[in-house]
Amino acid sequence: YEDNLAVVKKVFKQHVSMSRAQLVELKVMKGINNEHLNRFIGVCTERPNICYLFQYCTRGSVRDVLDNDNIEVDDMFQVSFIIDIAKGMEYIHQSIIKFHGKLKSTKCVLDQRWVVKITDYGLKEFKFGADVLEEPKEQEAKKMLWTAPEILRNPRALASYVTAPKSDVYSYGIIVHEILTRDMPYSSFGLNPSEVMEKIAGGMRPPFRPMLPTSDKIHPLVLRIMQECWTEDPLRRPDFATVRSQLFTELKAGKNTNLMDDIIHKMETYTGKLEKMVEERNEQLMGERMRAEAVLDALLPRPVAEKLKIGEQVPPEFFEQATIFFSDIVGFTKISAASTPFQTIDLLNDLYSLLDGILSQHDVYKVR
Template structure:
């Protein structure tokens, strides 16, 4: 009890303040002043704080001063010096704790007591001294082990990375003789070599060869950098540097994040319409939307299965990638939205998600003609004699569009218009653009005389019955943006009018039924349009 009273009177900047002892209950509990940063062992194991040489030097100096004070006190020895008993307060001062309570230490678990031997001096392990009655040279040895932890920024003996376990390390240190085993002191270049030599002297095998605490403190004082003597000032400077570095790093990461966000937005924009992605990013629900008039486009590659049998899987992928990449480039220049491509199938729509009046039929017909033009010149590198042929089908009408799914949301089209467009494609012919009567009517009424079309006649369409369908051949040679328009174009019209009406290619499906006056009026309209152009 007298010792406890004396311990309460111990007062030093580097000695943890003892408050008292709780004797109520089954266990004796020592009460100490709180050190909010925890133990030195915790700080080293976390590894989340950058310690430069001066910071490490100050910690080692604090421990040495604490040991010196205890060695001159009534205790004469710490007896349990470890990195776990070196506590750190808010000011980053190291304070020695758990001194003078040997009778409590005896209650610790055997495993914990055995691990404590990693800091114990060889003479303690060999039994010449008990851990509870160690003398000052044993404290000096423990100080050296703690200093090695600080300088290497690793746990004692770097046990987690050593091939020997802690029990084997304890055995080899206890055995001694020959080449003695000590922690590896691989440290940064800026560490003072004299300080390293001091640490090695402190863990000398012979206790009499170890310096006393007074000598250690004197040498450390001489090693103190001339330009620095206050740890807190140094910590503040470190924090300022760290803050500046952090600001620069945050700015760099923000730029990287912005670039990656743009990439993800571009990728998302290719998967979903922009209006839909904006609503999804805002956390808003995307409700299905109806559109009164759109044009749906389907295409596939004729005899693609036969073509694929002549190619390896990688070659097949490369063919589709080359073809569809060029299709995508064409689409980017038009008011057309690519819905998806599945295998050799290609699905597009115009008129949604942004309504464009009746321009959707013209957009897709122009796009289809460009697809046909590109495909006619497309060559397969390893099959130069093979010709890729497209089969295209289109239909116009109402449609509903909406986002389906959560984990992989897809923008999907629904309605009879989509089904009919698919039938136009599947019932089409190679290198031909097959359109429904609805699409043809819309094309010829909204854009008269601009495209060459012809009736295919009545065709039985699965699920629809008998339908009259049409072919789109090309843009009309009558309406042109060439200001040097020549009279021979009108002669072509006359030749077309006098040709075989069963096989003719017309700029309007109704040209066969025009009277002389109506035909004359048609020519006048054409002339007016040419003058306008």
């Protein structure tokens, strides 16, 4: 759309009658401009292509990043993701949209600068009356692992402007657990999704929730906020303004904090280390090259060795006359038997040095 990639979301409706409420809703959606909300592009009302469009984020969703073992999600990434989501949800709750309703890690996407943006929000009037496709039981249950217990027990509660925002807070707590552990919600229990849903909706005491992460690198405040967000009683859950404020204050993640700046700083540090490593490897390579050239010079005549070093072929040469001189050390066996090993080595060194000195004065090649 207008040279930009877009995500198309199909709406299964027979027709769309653009009421005044829908037109107002679309106007509100088009007017939203927040760093942590994915940009709404528009809708199509013509059958059979009734749909709505959001901007496509190239880095995928938070869940995609967590599933990618090639991406290191350190504490800097974790804090940035957690705060970005809280800021986006705070804006939604304070706007005319009021709540998301289906918040999960796949609804949190990342742009080129690794900023998390909430997507697939709003459009309640436009989606109203749409058919719901039937899916296999476990697949449907898997999509609801982020759903608050009060919504599981009474789906109509999602239409309440009092209850629904608190259900978003519950979903946020589950997402925080995902970010801290990189695991799917409740994966450590070995239960299928429908069994998990039954335990959550069943009102167990204590409530059935994901296992707390045990890493000592996790800030205690993050753990506390996560548990407060998934509290059983919706009224006891904090709002996103409180969550965002506490995270900013305690973690000192001020408004100027930018994940991309931190990434660039890390890349600069890594580049410096890489340059030093390359320099050391180049020195090692030069040393190995010099040793290889010395061996080549020792095995072959210098003109031949020089051509081989530069990659040239060495054609065979023909000589009409040649003199070959063979030499031997007379009585070497008796001499070495009567000498110590060091005396024998000293004798050979002196003898070869003397011969090399004589050969260097004549056009002679010594075969090693």
